[in-house]
Amino acid sequence: MEFYIPTETGEFLAFCAAIVTSLLGLIALFAPGTVLKLAGLQTKETSREGLAFVRSSGGFYAGLAIVALMMAQSWIYMAIGGGFTLAAFGRILSLMSDGSFSLKNLLVLAVQAVLAGLPLGYAFGFI
Template identity: 80%
Template sequence: MEFYIPTETGELAAFCAAIATGLFGLFALFAPGMALKLAGLQTREGSREGFAFVRSAGGFYAGLAIVALMMAQDWIYMAIGGGFALAAFGRILSLMSDRSFTVKNLLVLFAQVLLGGLPLAYVFGFF
């Protein structure tokens, strides 16, 4: 099987979103402590379950991204876009109801909207 790098702009944007998702997933998979710290979270003293959760979520992101990069199919790009779109919706709900309106949350929201919007824009023909 040959590795495919897209040449058209829309598919390249979705491809780049998949790469960013994969990098984020690999970071969480192999450096869960740093990922928790960046998110402003910490584990309880004497408990390591938080690391297991972060590694598992990171593995999910990395796995989905790797499949998207290897298969380059619209449905997989749609899964990445839909996942990030719902994550952005959850962050907006948090901004409104939890009063978590900070610069950090706005930057992460922007990243989620971008990582969700690029693949969805390609799949639905906006690129």
């Protein structure tokens, strides 16, 4: 199996979104404490379930993105875009109802929107 790097602009942008998703997932998988600190969270010394949750979530992101990179199919890019779309929707709900309106949350929302838009734009033929 040969590794495929796309040359078409739209597919390359979706490919880049998958690379970023895999890197974020791998960071969460191998450095969950750092991810929790960046998110402003911490675990209790007696309970490490938070680390397990972050690791498993990171593994899911990395796994999905790595499959997208290996298979280069628009429906897998659509899955990444759909996941980030719902993540961004959840963040918008939190901004509106939880009082979590901050610059950091707005920046993360912007990143999620871009990581949703690039693969979905390619999958639906907009870019």
